[in-house]
Amino acid sequence: MLARHIQYFIAVATHLSFTRAAAALHVSQPALSQQVRQLEESLGTPLFDRSGRTTRLTDAGEVYLRYAKRAAQELQEAKRAIDDLGDLSRGSLRVGVTPTFTSYLVGPLVEAFHGRYPNITLVLREIAQEALEEMLLADEVDVGIAFDNGHHLDLEAQALLVETLALVVGKQHPLATVGSIGLEALNSESLILLSAEFATREQIDSYCRQHNIRPHVQVEANTISALIEVVSRTTLSTLLPATIALAHEQLVAIALDQQRLQRTAVLMQRKGVYQTAAARAFVELAMQVAKQLEQPGCSDQLM
Numbered sequence: 217m218l219a220r221h222i223q224y225f226i227a228v229a230t231h232l233s234f235t236r237a238a239a240a241l242h243v244s245q246p247a248l249s250q251q252v253r254q255l256e257e258s259l260g261t262p263l264f265d266r267s268g269r270t271t272r273l274t275d276a277g278e279v280y281l282r283y284a285k286r287a288a289q290e291l292q293e294a295k296r297a298i299d300d301l302g303d304l305s306r307g308s309l310r311v312g313v314t315p316t317f318t319s320y321l322v323g324p325l326v327e328a329f330h331g332r333y334p335n336i337t338l339v340l341r342e343i344a345q346e347a348l349e350e351m352l353l354a355d356e357v358d359v360g361i362a363f364d365n366g367h368h369l370d371l372e373a374q375a376l377l378v379e380t381l382a383l384v385v386g387k388q389h390p391l392a393t394v395g396s397i398g399l400e401a402l403n404s405e406s407l408i409l410l411s412a413e414f415a416t417r418e419q420i421d422s423y424c425r426q427h428n429i430r431p432h433v434q435v436e437a438n439t440i441s442a443l444i445e446v447v448s449r450t451t452l453s454t455l456l457p458a459t460i461a462l463a464h465e466q467l468v469a470i471a472l473d474q475q476r477l478q479r480t481a482v483l484m485q486r487k488g489v490y491q492t493a494a495a496r497a498f499v500e501l502a503m504q505v506a507k508q509l510e511q512p513g514c515s516d517q518l519m
Contacts, residue, residue: 219291221255222284224248225263229281232271289355293490308337309494312348312357316379316416317481319440320459321361325505329498336494345415352486358495360484361502363415373482374499377506381420381477382458382469386448389468396471399427408435408443408452420455423477459509481506 227237228248238245256263263277273281313322322340329338343351343360349368351357367373383402385392391401402424410417424431435452437443443454448466455477461469483499485491 219288221251222288222291224251225255226281226284226288228252228264228271229273229277229284232273234271292355296490296492304333304336304493304497306335307492307494308339309492309498310339310341310356310358311361311498312341312343312351312359313361314345314348314363315342315410315414315440316457316460317361318342319444320457320463321481321505321509323463324509325502328505329501332501333494333497336497344413349484352484355486355489358485358489358492359498362482362484363419364480364482365415367482367484370487371484372487373484376481376483376502377509379457379459379479379481380471381416381455381479382461382471383453384447384456384458384461385453385468385470386450387466387468389451389453391453391470392468394470396473398473399429399475402429402431402472405453406432406434406451408437408446408454409433410440410443411436411438413438416456419479420477427475 224237224241224243227241228234231237231240234245234249234252238248241248252263259276259280261276262274263280265272265274326338326340329336341351341357343357345362345365348357348360348362349371352360352371353368361376364373364375383391383397383405391397409420412418423429435446437446440456440460443456444460444464444467446452447454448464458469458471461467483502485495485499
């Protein structure tokens with residue numbers, strides 16, 4: 217009963233309308249209003265100001281909303297804990313990843329996880345890093361894979377792998393047979409890079425400024441698949457994790473001499489959250505897959 221009161225209260229507080237909240241919950245408005253009235257009576261104070269044209273939270277309502285959201289989150293965790301089976305014969309897991317990992321890590325990881333736990337429903341979402349942290353905090357994602365750029369205090373991060381960026385070119389590029397280049401050679405390259413909203417682009421720009429490099433950015437794109445397609449067909453080059461090139465036979469990764477462009481990937485979870493058997497298995501397997509990616513040719517051992 218308490219869970220229903222909380223659910224109804226949060227719905228009205230979110231929509232600031234009893235009508236819209238009732239529609240979202242698929243209940244009648246009188247039933248919704250009655251539940252909220254009962255909650256207000258039990259608390260001894262009104263939670264909503266209904267005197268105007270729009271419904272507004274009272275001061276007490278604002279305070280109660282913070283605790284109600286926390287309680288709803290805890291109740292969802294409790295349900296998952298009850299539903300969780302240690303033998304992994306069923307269950308579900310919500311995983312968020314920042315974009316570059318879908319190009320080389322997600323495939324082997326899902327292959328290994330589904331091969332080992334075929335009855336676990338895996339929900340994958342590609343999410344920008346800032347939004348991913350917000351979804352972890354809101355209990356909308358169980359595990360996140362992102363970069364170690366500093367994170368919210370209520371999140372914990374576990375190092376997964378060190379990603380090395382390289383100059384990635386197509387096999388028709390003049391540098392395709394070169395194993396490595398000095399940083400100054402980047403000044404002569406015409407690049408296609410991810411657009412500014414990506415963490416990868418921010419890191420590349422910072423790296424170039426740090427080493428006084430001024431490459432010619434001729435094209436920008438908002439998907440890695442677009443970068444891969446263009447680079448494979450033209451003499452434009454890009455800066456991407458070297459592992460991506462290894463996963464595409466039409467691409468070549470050229471190492472950057474002297475000062476490598478590296479960053480650490482991490483597994484992120486909310487501190488203190490109940491960790492289901494599926495989440496524990498996923499984290500363990502992700503660590504194994506990450507190690508295998510650093511030692512190409514061993515991925516079959518994970519199945």
